[in-house]
Amino acid sequence: MTPPTEESRKRTPTDYIFGKVLGEGSFSTVYLAKDVHTGKEFAIKVLEKSHIIREKKTEYVMREKEVLRILGNSCPYFVRLFWTFQDRDRLYFVLSYAKNGDILTQIDNRKTFTIHCARYYAAELLLGIEFLHDKGIIHRDLKPENLLFDENWHLLITDLGSAKILSSEKPEADKSKTRRNSFVGTAQFVSPEMLTDSQSSFESDLWAFGCILFQMVCGEMPFRGGSEYLVFQKILKLEYAFPEGFDECAKDLVESLLVIEPGKRLGAADERRYSSIRQHEFFSGRNFDDLGPPPKLGDECDGLPESEIPDYLEPGLDEEKASRLQFDLLCPGEMSVRKKSLPNRKITDLSPEEICERLEAQRKGNAYHSFVEDNLILKQGFVDKKKGFFAKRRMFLLTLGPHLYYVDPVTMTLKGEIPWSNDLKTEAKNFKTFFVHTPNRKYYLEDPDGYALEWCKVIDEVKSHYFPD
């Protein structure tokens, strides 16, 4: 038996040092991470299993993995999946790191994103789409946010969870349509056929390509509206307008792509590759076999600094570390600022009269009074009570007694109480995250407003009031 190579060896979180959070999706957190063996940087997408199951997203996640697996490393215009692994609670996707962010940020900078850039990246996008369609896959959620840049400013198409795999071979004409029950994708880029009969086809991606080209050229989306409904109405009526000064060749190409009837879109009738799009005047003179170097959008230093991963971090990812990364690295220095602003008076420094007065007011006007057994509330506020990566928002009520109740503010039901004892301890991790340690449990808490230190301070004061030793 041959020994496993570095490539084939099963990976675990401890093979990586996890650095800053690059972004968060609806059910994932993406970290910048460094391979401890090679020093190479990756983007690791971490998905909480229980959340995926709860949200019924298993199919979406599996599809993303499968599509990325099919694409492998054979097309440079897609984010590459290097490894996947899992532990008890989470799935990990090790992806190529898109160091220079997404194209939307660049499109918004009209000074640097010229028509030359639009032409170059439209060509890269077209090559990516051709490759995908050649594999029998429809992306179905092409939009500028899903077009990232690698360190050399080449496009990396991402977010393949909504993709549809028709076949692994080049599709035949009659296979090009597929039924779905509900609309997938993003309102502004969704094609009319997906709205009218929930039917997506390769041409749906060509529609999105037309929308993206429009946006690359003028900075605006073609179909805009105050609500999804209004956007959909405009798409169905093909109601959009070119702003003044819109490049004439680009305009012609957009018009030939934004056609209600999918079969009539430019490229729909092409046998192999999208030769009619390649040959459009907008791309005149462009050699699709060698697009040349990308336009200069930013200097090296416009991307992220060389290493975002501090050396002192240990490999692996536990909950504490995940939380610390989310806040410490994004908001350095905040801890010391917050610390200075804490009041000097102890929360328990109350005269009997004051207690009576406040209790009277609380009985009359505090919606949470019924949960606190007529104890005076010293401090209350929303706190996210974390379990795994996910959190439940609770109203925390610190009262005389002492008690630390927590209530579900939506159903207005008492959910529990943190038990007091001489062994109760607080620990602030940063301005948002804090722990309350009890002999049997560690409560993992987050103050969304960033007053974790204040929570720790007042809980400690109550503790020393009732448990002076």
Ligand code: ATP
């Ligand atoms: P949703 O799942 O809600 O559709 P999403 O697709 O943006 O959102 P993710 O794919 O988990 O969710 O990505 C979350 C964010 O992480 C992205 O918006 C992006 O900013 C960042 N990100 C994702 N992949 C990479 C990558 N390969 N390199 C750098 N940053 C990335």
